Amino acid sequence: MVQYVLDTNFFVQAHRMHYPFDIFPSFWNKVKELAEVGVIVSLDKVRNELVHNKDHLTDWIETNLPKDFFQSSEVVINQYSAVASWAASRSSHYTQAALNEFLNVDEADAWLVAYSLVDC
Known part of the structure; x- marks a missing residue:
């Protein structure tokens, strides 16, 4: 299976610039779906960068992504x-x-x- 590794900017730019949660929920549903089947993953270092802001994106990540989404570096x-x-x-x-x-x-x-x- 092909696996894509996401960086911090994928989430930040999607959330802040292109796909706000309230306007494009289908985008975020697809991210969640791809994460659940392991097509996309990321690293704990990315998670650390993302949760630093403690914002709506942090909440979404904490409640929607599988526990094993952020792989250990x-x-x-x-x-x-x-x-x-x-x-x-x-x-x-x-x-x-x-x-x-x-x-x-x-x-x-x-x-x-x-x-x-x-x-x-």
């Missing part, structure tokens, strides 16, 4: 190490600030890349 430690090494090896292409942000252990981006490297 612990399972991709080896892949994260490879991603970090790759990023460090490209330090001449990126500013140090960009590398620091990408590799910040609390930020989801590098972890999402690492998750995509796992053999499913």
